[in-house]
Amino acid sequence: MQIEIIGQASGKVTxxxxxxxxxxxxxxxxxxxxxxxxxxxxxxxGVCKKCVIQNDWLTCKLTLESFFQCQPDGKIYVGYL
Ligand code: FES
Incomplete structure (x- = not known):
């Protein structure tokens, strides 16, 4: 199992x-x-709302288990990366 972090500003994929x-x-x-x-x-x-991915999911309030239930392909989109 893996996650893929896609920086939308840079196009970098990790x-x-x-x-x-x-x-x-x-x-x-x-x-x-x-x-x-x-x-x-x-x-x-959960106050600052800066840790957002996928436009509105807070990484500080989301376990990896919950993340995979919502995003089974494991792709994380980060607007400012
Ligand atoms: S809302 Fe501040 S780190 Fe997640």
Whole structure:
């Protein structure tokens, strides 16, 4: 299983393999642990709305498991990357 991060500003694509135990953590924590820059000024409190992907999903409030239920192809679109 993998995710594919598509930077819409740069066109850059990054692929990251994930493990079964990654499914319970938030997408924000997972991306940060793999050195993917995700904007945030509230550090995951769900207030700043800067950690958005797919135009309106907050990575700090979405586990990888929930993400794959909504986006089975594992593609993450980040407007500012
Ligand atoms: S990090 Fe601020 S809303 Fe997600």
């Amino acid at each position: 692929k990251i393999l994930l493990q079964e135990n990654d499914l319970k953590i938030t997408l924000l924590a997972f991306l940060r642990s793999h050195n993917v820059t995700i904007a945030s000024s509230c550090d995951g409190d």
